Amino acid sequence: MDTFYVNGRWVRSHSTQQVVVTNPATEESLGQVTLGDVTDVEAVVDAARRAGPGWARTPVSERAALLRAIAAELTSCHEEIAQLETAEVGSPITLSRRAHAGSPIHFFASAADLIEQSKPDETIPGATVLREPYGVVGAITPWNYPLHQSAAKIAPALAAGNTVVYKPSEITPLGAYALTEAIDSVGLPPGVFNMVIGDGTTVGARIASHPDVDLVSFTGSTQAGIQVATAAAATVKKVSLELGGKSPAVILPDAPLQPAVQQALRSGFLNSGQTCMALTRILVDRARLAETETIVRDTVAGYVVGDPSAPGTDYGPLASKAQQERVQDYIRRGQQEGLRLLTGGPDRPATLSHGYYLPLTVFSDVPPHSALVTDEIFGPVLVIQPYESIQEAIDLANRTPYGLCAGVWGATRSEAVEVARQLQAGQVFIDGAGFNPGVPFGGYKRSGTGREYGRYGLEEFQQIKGLVFGADATSSASRR
Known part of the structure; x- marks a missing residue:
């Protein structure tokens, strides 16, 4: 062409x-x-x-x-x-x-x-x-x-x-x-x-x-x-x-754990992780860390990575060789940092002989200073970050230069909303909510400026003009 x-x-x-x-x-x-x-x-x-x-x-x-x-x-x-x-x-x-x-x-x-x-x-x-x-x-x-x-x-x-x-x-x-x-x-x-x-x-x-x-x-x-x-x-x-984004999935202590973790994984791996709004950091209370890791292993084992044209495939390849190599470098960096690898790794799955594929990869108990927490990787790589208190969860969620999206799961809607209000993100998904094209979408901090979708997206392309009126000339003449 x-x-x-x-x-x-x-x-x-x-x-x-x-x-x-x-x-x-x-x-x-x-x-x-x-x-x-x-x-x-x-x-x-x-x-x-x-x-x-x-x-x-x-x-x-x-x-x-x-x-x-x-x-x-x-x-x-x-x-x-x-x-x-x-x-x-x-x-x-x-x-x-x-x-x-x-x-x-x-x-x-x-x-x-x-x-x-x-x-x-x-x-x-x-x-x-x-x-x-x-x-x-x-x-x-x-x-x-x-x-x-x-x-x-x-x-x-x-x-x-x-x-x-x-x-x-x-x-x-x-x-x-x-x-x-x-x-x-x-x-x-x-x-x-x-x-x-x-x-x-x-x-x-x-x-x-x-x-x-x-x-x-x-x-x-x-x-x-x-x-x-x-x-x-x-x-x-x-x-x-x-x-860009490095969005947290905040699972509060009394939230139903299994559906929350599974929904967070679906978000984080969407389009093989090549999604700016992906929830790539799973925050759970430390008391439920081991249970979370089990859910992650079991859930990821059930996903199908392979031919994207096949109807049963959950996740396809990375979009380019360059992107595959970039993500591989991050996975190897996580291994060099000594992070605990739950699933995946830097090598193409053995079942696939060609294509820019990588396995779905999750590291656990990752400290906030790790590059896997601070950098937007843009691939199928997630991290689990445990917290000791809800305030620490909020602090960890906001400890990023990005602020595009977040997710919050709570025991009650009001609990989730209270935490969501404290997150520095342009859009927050509550209790596993999905994409809504009428809701304003855009970032805080280094995730950008402006908003897209719905009437907010329309207004982004309209500029404002004010016409300010003085005394009506006809009325003034009649008074004379």
């Missing part, structure tokens, strides 16, 4: 640099994609800038109808997209159907509903408050949930009246082409949506720094987010960052 989507047309890249897209389960090539360069960025930004005024004036009803048409098109190719994402990301097909292929349908349909339900004008004493689009939005998305995260940015940005310059990850770009084809099929005005593939240091950095890009929405690692924010700083544009 050597074309990008610019001003309503597929055009060839100005660059000849290519990357091979690899199936992480088979290590076979899925094809080659040509990367863009700065010239390509100039073209997509120019198209988006010129289309901006017309799209901003487009009636809400028309914008909503086009978003629903995109959702319908994605629905019609749901299974094709799911199979494609399993091939390029390595996610089990059940997860691909639900998250990779299913979530984008929801995001486009719900964005249409939200913009129709929102009130663009608000009257307050002496003034009117308007919500307006920013202009050109740069949407830079990650490789772990390529279409989920892309739709979570593109749909509300378009709904709010912005035009979009979209840069998906060059590691998993195939789904981006499928998404772009779906958007192209519904007849958006030229330039409203544009797509360019490229790496972060060239294409991503130029999108972030471009003076004609008014807002950058980025999802990725904290280090990459810092680079995006730095590149954007010179033009003083709005930057929304959804970054």
Whole structure:
């Protein structure tokens, strides 16, 4: 693939640099994609800038109808997209159907509903408050949930009246082409949506720094987010960052232990641990540490790691060789630190002869200074941290530079909520609650700025203008 989507047309890249897209389960090539360069960025930004005024004036009803048409098109190719994402990301097909292929349908349909339900004008004493689009939005998305995260940015940005310059990850770009084809099929005005593939240091950095890009929405690692924010700083544009996490699963002393541990494991290993909101630190009272370890061993032994296209597979490979090696290094580091290994290890499971697989790995009784506690590993590696008191559990949970998510299990809902209120995290799952696309999602501390999902995600792409009124000229004249 050597074309990008610019001003309503597929055009060839100005660059000849290519990357091979690899199936992480088979290590076979899925094809080659040509990367863009700065010239390509100039073209997509120019198209988006010129289309901006017309799209901003487009009636809400028309914008909503086009978003629903995109959702319908994605629905019609749901299974094709799911199979494609399993091939390029390595996610089990059940997860691909639900998250990779299913979530984008929801995001486009719900964005249409939200913009129709929102009130663009608000009257307050002496003034009117308007919500307006920013202009050109740069949407830079990650490789772990390529279409989920892309739709979570593109749909509300378009709904709010912005035009979009979209840069998906060059590691998993195939789904981006499928998404772009779906958007192209519904007849958006030229330039409203544009797509360019490229790496972060060239294409991503130029999108972030471009003076004609008014807002950058980025999802990725904290280090990459810092680079995006730095590149954007010179033009003083709005930057929304959804970054890393090292989220705790706090199991309070009287909470039902087995379901809590099993739910925490499911969260921590989701997508082979390549999930920013994964609960990767299991905090339990020391009196129940041995029982927790038994539950962990028994539960992990029942999981199936293997071919992600097989319906019975629970967990697939890591998304790339580089990611596999990064996670292996952390596991070996934990062993070198003398940490107690409950399950797993650094070597590919013996039952799998190829693919970027690693066993599901859990270390126990891990001290808070360990790199396995402090660093976002982004793989199937969890740690158990025992605590002596609820206050210590809260302190351990907050002892991290991250603050994206957390989980709390309690004997009662009120007990869990009381602890949740003290956790420094943008979203807290209570008693095993699952993903809710209407709840605001974003981080505290180094986990980012801004919020996604629901009306909070829509408002992220709207800027506020106040119209302040003086004395009515007609009334003043009549009094004279």
